[in-house]
Amino acid sequence: MTVARRRNERHWLASAGLHTALALAAVIAVFPPLWLLITSFKPRNDAFSTSLVSHFTLANYTHVVADTEFLTWFKNSVIIVGLTTVLGVFIAATTGYAVSRFRFPGMRPLMWLLLITQMFPVAVLIVPLYNLLASLGLLNQPAGLVITYLTIAVPFCAWMMKGFFDTIPVEIDEAGRVDGLNPFGTFWRLVLPLARPGLAVTGFYTFVTAWAEVAYASAFMTGEENLTLAGGLQTFVNQYTNDWGSMTAAAVIIAVPAALVFAFAQRHLVSGLTAGTTKG
């Protein structure tokens, strides 16, 4: 060979192997959600048929929307998750900024607290928390779930935001200080706008966490009209009923907002997570 092979020119066999492996992985990743989507368009009794299309129908969707409490659950979820996301992102940002920029007494314990909070098993907390919310009158109230979710999402988000703020040069803060802004002003007007990708990632993480939470939601919200989507979905397939048709249709409707938020945030996802994790 007279010309040395350049690094980015692969042998065609290597290329084929790469594409085969990636395509296989992609199929495994995509197949279950795709199958869910396909099944949701089949008549209820054909839920388990292997054919791709058997009598295409929207009956499952109309049934779920018209004949069940699905829309109420959807509304409950939107309220709870929306509040959690807005509050969670804000709190995580302020906390992340404080631990990134200031050296203050109580900082190391706080970092530990944020890490350890991740480890609390639902099982230890759920009974006492249930009693606590009951005595505060917050059972079956969106507010009760919102604060519970904040404790799940915020610690991790605060870590991610810290990583983000670490990548923003301190000189920006100093410039703000020189121009007469107080620390909050610097944070709000100068640093926060620069951390927008980080906010997108934390927002996404908080949204997905709250949207998908099962254990607390099913314990704290009871009665058909108070359920969130996670609780509601369990009413379709449990020990008493086996309505896979409605389950799949409801599942698709639930997955769509999550996927949309995801599509919006994914552009920043890689840079965001790296910033958060490398500096962890």
Place this chain on the structure above:
Amino acid sequence: MTLAVRARRALGTHWYAWAMVAPVVLVIGVIIGYPLVRGGYLSLTDANEANVERSIGMNHIPATYHFVGLDNYRAVLTDSVFWDRLGWTVAWTVACVCVTFLIGLTLATMLNRTLRGRTFYRLALILPWAIPAFISVFTWRMLYNEKNGILNKLLAGGGIDAVPWLNDPTWAKLSVIAVNVWLGVPFMLVALLGGLQSIPGELYEAAEMDGAGPWQRFRNITVPGLRAVSGTVILLSTIWTFNMFPVIYLLTRGGPGDATEILVTYAYRLSFVDSPRDFSGSAAWGVLILALLSVVAIVYRRALRKQGEVW
């Protein structure tokens, strides 16, 4: 300098930092601190469904449980159930984290090249993350269905007997691990891909000039470059997997028998499923889980700090 003066000076210097972290401390304190202390206390009593404070109709019945010291812990630790569950939980965590990490790393390395259709592959591979976990778990239950599930029908098409995915202890263990890996790969992939992209390309070029082969480049540039990211994601994913309630609970409810029951789901079962509900026993399990994880985190952090990472 008197204490009051010092306190005032500290407040003057640090008040904005404290104000910024106050909401988190407050929320965590009330929602986690109180239940945790209360759970810790319950684990030292004999509280169960029959003797806690409760209201039946108009009658309010006060609590009648007693402080029993460390009896619950003695009972749990001398019982083989705890050690069996612990063994499986450790096996489950190690298997899930290792497999997820290896697959994530392989895919990230593949995606971190010039490649046609890269965006498409990336989006497809991240998809499981975009879908709420409980929906994916329900979907897998449908796929795993022994009589009618698509997996067994495909196998039947190839002339292979139906596999009892969730109904045989060994298969059920493999099945829950598979689902958890499926759910966990996107997070690993994204984090590791980010880590890979932050390694300067010049390093690889320089190494190639010096005659380093692909394996040497991977070993001496990629692995050290990924150390920080991997450290964090492995710790997080260990903790998450150890406490992965929804996958086990929604997929098998811990069954068949208690083959797939991990520590958390068993603790949940004690206080919410089994009758009579055993609140104190469940709390003792919870405290033990927490203690185990704290030890893991401390040891792990220490190991990382030895490599020069501090916070």
